[in-house]
Amino acid sequence: MIVYALVGKSGTGKSTSVLQYCHEHNIPAIIDDGIFILNGSKIAGTSAKYEKNYIKAVKRATFFYEDHCKEVMDAIQMTCVAKILVVGTSVKMVNLIASKLELGKINKYVDVSEIRTSMEINMARHMRNTQGKHVIPIPYTQVETNRLKKIIQKGKKLFSKQAKYIGEVTVIQPRFTKGTIMIHENVYRDVIIHTCKTLHFVRNAKIVESDFNTFQGVTIEIELNWQLEKNIYEPLEKVQEMVNEVLLSYFEIEMNTIDIQLAAIKLEI
Incomplete structure (x- = not known):
């Protein structure tokens, strides 16, 4: 068996990306958050996201409980898969999982930053921090709804770059989350306007359009104090740069x- 490992901090979108990666590398089996997934369907195990607190969730994800560990080991042995991918938050964690399940030495480690852009990772972190959403890479119909406190939504079907269907993910709200952080859209708007006005050449600024959740775009209308002989693109690009840096620094949002x-321009002599 060839063993792969996908490593990335919590909330960086590993479970969202894992089906696409497995499709591209012809990997049929996945170990993620305590469950064994084969060809996009759950075969054995119990998701760590069902646990009541964070400590128990970590134990579940690393197969601390003997009955859980044996159930998944037996299922893996019965399926005789040639390739398997282990998902975890660190190299230490995936090594521990591989050892517990007796998978052997991990042949290839992949960091989530190798398969996701920084924009995608920051978006995933933002959604985790503000909405507390977690993903399980199995279809909604396979989620044991009676064991979950709350199902947020069905998630979505995933397609490859060639528009081929490759599987589904389910989005849930685990019971062990600390809660959510609600940031009103006006906060983003106020920060952007304040940032613009800190630039000495900006006379006035206002938000024309904005979307901070899905598309992540903003349109800003500005008025300038500027000299006629200077390149007009310089201050406009500076505004873009400053707004991007502030949103990334304060909110971990990388705007699309x-x-x-x-x-308007007020010409300076």
């Missing part, structure tokens, strides 16, 4: 687009 509309 920051469009600047120039409404």
Whole structure:
């Protein structure tokens, strides 16, 4: 058996990306959060996201409980898979899981940053921090709803780059989450306007359009104090750069687009 490992901190979108990675590398089996998944369907185990607290969730994910560990080991042996991917938050964790399940030495380690862009990772972190959403890479119909406190939504079907269907993920709200952080859209708007006005050449600024949840784009209308002989693109690009840096620093949002509309110029002599 060839053993792969996908490593990344909690909330970076590992479970969302794992089906695409397995499809591209012809890996039929996955170990993620305490469950054994084969060809997109749960075969054995219990998700760590069903646990009542974080400590128990970690124990479940690392197969601390003997009956749970044996159930998954037996299932893996019966299926005789040639390739398997172990998902974890660190190299130490995936090594522990591989040892517990007697998978042998891990042949290839992959960091989540190798298969996801920084924008995708920051978006996943933002969604985790503000909405507490977690993903299980199995279909909604296989989720044991009676064991969960709350199902958030069905998640989505995943397709390859060639539009081929490769599986489904389910989005849930685990019982061990600390809660959610609600940030009103006006907060983002106020921060953007304040950032623009800290630049000495910006006379005024306002938000024309914005989307901070899905598309992640914003359109800003500004008025400038500027000298006629200077390149007009310089201050506009500076506004884009500053807004992007502030949103990334404060909220871990990496905007998809920051469009600047120039409404007026007061010429300086």
